[in-house]
Amino acid sequence: MPRSPDEFVDKTIIITGAASGIGRETALIFAREGANVVATDVNLIGAEDTADAVRKLGSNALAIKTDVTDRASVKDSIAKAINEFGGLDFQFNCAGAALRRASFLDIDDELWTGAMAINATGVFYCMQEVLPHMLAQGRGVIVNAASMSHRRGGAGGLIPYAASKGAVVTLTMGVAREFADRGIRVLSISPGPIDTPFEDTAGGNDEARKRALADVPMGRLGRPDEIGELVLFMCSDACSYMTADTVYVNGGGGFR
Numbered sequence: 001m002p003r004s005p006d007e008f009v010d011k012t013i014i015i016t017g018a019a020s021g022i023g024r025e026t027a028l029i030f031a032r033e034g035a036n037v038v039a040t041d042v043n044l045i046g047a048e049d050t051a052d053a054v055r056k057l058g059s060n061a062l063a064i065k066t067d068v069t070d071r072a073s074v075k076d077s078i079a080k081a082i083n084e085f086g087g088l089d090f091q092f093n094c095a096g097a098a099l100r101r102a103s104f105l106d107i108d109d110e111l112w113t114g115a116m117a118i119n120a121t122g123v124f125y126c127m128q129e130v131l132p133h134m135l136a137q138g139r140g141v142i143v144n145a146a147s148m149s150h151r152r153g154g155a156g157g158l159i160p161y162a163a164s165k166g167a168v169v170t171l172t173m174g175v176a177r178e179f180a181d182r183g184i185r186v187l188s189i190s191p192g193p194i195d196t197p198f199e200d201t202a203g204g205n206d207e208a209r210k211r212a213l214a215d216v217p218m219g220r221l222g223r224p225d226e227i228g229e230l231v232l233f234m235c236s237d238a239c240s241y242m243t244a245d246t247v248y249v250n251g252g253g254g255f256r
Helices: 021-032 044-056 071-085 109-137 159-182 197-202 206-214 224-235
Strands: 012-016 036-041 061-065 090-093 140-145 184-191 245-249
Touching: 012 021, 012 071, 012 109, 021 036, 021 044, 021 090, 021 224, 036 044, 036 071, 044 061, 061 071, 071 109, 090 109, 109 140, 109 159, 109 184, 140 159, 140 224, 159 184, 159 245, 184 224, 224 245
Parallel strands: 012 036, 012 090, 036 061, 090 140, 140 184, 184 245
Antiparallel strands: none
């Protein structure tokens, strides 16, 4: 939680993957705290729906169609956000996809490059395009969505996804350490199974979901808002000495 009730008032966050799941819930949590929210997603209708929900909570919002695998699209979105709100204080890179499951020898170029493009290259583009602005203003927090899967190697047919999320963890650490003395903090979150539309896609089938739950001592999936509240904490002054790390949120499981 923020240290003061107005810590996020008039601050601005840009969120990728804001149309659903963790991205949407994070947008609503920042809106609750009075922040301006830039909701970006390749699904513009979903992003607009999130922006409308933010406005209903009394905060300002802007929806932008953004393809994180396209640098020009990312650059344009950040420029529009800065033009609308005068600056960006926080960036949450949440867009991601598992695409499909495949055994290692069945991974083709399309699956490998697709997973890397949306999960790793997308985060690279987003950070590289927002950092000049944050450096110019002397402050900024970037939070990247990684995954518990990078600790496990993507068992069950998700090796490309896990590898791309491992790249996110490494990118986070490298960028955080390079700019730590210039007012920039960069962190990542590595969730276990979360109850989102993404989990329905990545889970494969009911049996795979049961196996995932069997590895969670709490006996349930995480909620998107539980990740969103962590993003809020990471962006707050209460977390001012933390950078260059990933935080595991998994109900106690995901390590075997």
